[in-house]
Amino acid sequence: MIEKQFHRIEDFWQEASFLDWTLGNDREAARYWEQWLADNPAQATLLQEARQLLLAIHVKEHPLSNEEIQQHVCNTIQQLPVKTGRGYGWRAAAAVAGIILLAGMGWLFLRQNRPAAGQWTKAANGFAESNNTGTAPVTVTMKDGSGITLLPGARIQYNTDWGTQERRVRMEGTVQFDVKQLADNPFVVMSGDIETTVLGTVFTVESKPEYGKVRVAVQHGKVKVQQSNRQTAGMILLPNQEASYETGSGQLSKGLIAAPLAQVAVKHQEDFMFTDTPVTTVFDKLEKVYAIRILYDTAAIRSCTITANLNKEGFYDKLDLICKAIGLSYHETEGQLMINGKGCLHN
Secondary structure, eight states, X not given: OXXXXXXXXXXXXXXXXXXXXXXXXXXXXXXXXXXXXXXXXGGHHHHHHHHHHHHHHOOSSSOOOHHHHHHHHHHHXXXXXXXXOSSSOHHHHHHHHTTOEEEETTEEXXXXXXXXXXXXXXXXXXXXXXXXXXXXXXXXXXXXXXXXXXXXXXEEEEESOOTTSOEEEEEXXXXXXXXXOOTTSOEEEEETTEEEEEOSOEEEEEEEGGGTEEEEEEEESOEEEEETTOOSOOEEEOTTEEEEEETTTTEEEEEEOSXXXXXXXXXXXXXXXXXXXXXXXXXXHHHHHHTOXXXXXXXXXXXXXXXXXXSSSOHHHHHHHHHHHHTOEEEXXXXXXXXXXXXXXXX
16 A cells, blocks of 8 residues: 655656556556545546656557656656646656657657758758757747747757748757747647647657657647658547657558547546446447547447446446447547447347
8 A cells, every 4th residue: 555645746657556557557556546546536637647648658569667667757857957837847747758749738848869860951041040058958939939948968940930831840859848829820840750730739759760660649639740741641630549650661640549538527426337328328428538539330239228337447448348248349440449240249
């Protein structure tokens, strides 16, 4: 039983059982933290922020171990200054930013380990370049009021005279963006072969040149993702969707993130408690809360009902239990879910 107090995001990250629960590989840990959350409702916001940031670290193909995550967090936290503010400490978020890009309601963190060959040019009229060669963060303010904070060793280049065009930033190192939203001037961050357009959202970018992959995952809101050469139209990602880019083949594909997050606040315990509820109603509620399109044959499952308490399960656990109970299955296609089956088990 954990008796320590949790006041900061990094307090959660120091607990191995919290890592196990968040990454979904320990049912006992899941039961403990679900009960802890029920006993500590005032901590719900902080805990969810810790989970969202931690989930951004986990890459399906090359996940970090608990020990690697804890070591990375500890090492980075010791190197960064604390900036108090709303939600969580800048130091804690920057710890995660050492391996991801995280954008939240117009602000984002990004680390690109190394730039693509030939992407840097000498700053000319209409462009500015900043390099942080010191040992403390340096903040640059763009003329629109957007703030760009460069950690030691970081470098940016951006246009200063955009008129009706995009605001574009090319960067390397670890950078924090505090972006002012301008409808007529999208804010574009260039990372290797991928461009991500900030639309006021929460999303993650993982750029791993050594594996030849870039992944963009949207937690809330939406982003536009496309190749830098713009030879293809790109794609819009909605909540709980992700895009994966293979640098070798140039293939950009869309899917669902590993651990979908609720987009609508669940205010009452009975929200996912069902008694003889039509399964079509249950699917519609899942679609609404998680903002994931769920397609099904209404005629085939019209008479199916569900009685279950699904308040403690994550999205895919909910879906698995529903489908198993009435003899259905599902598959993912282009960021949507298709329900398969001919009807209820008892029909």
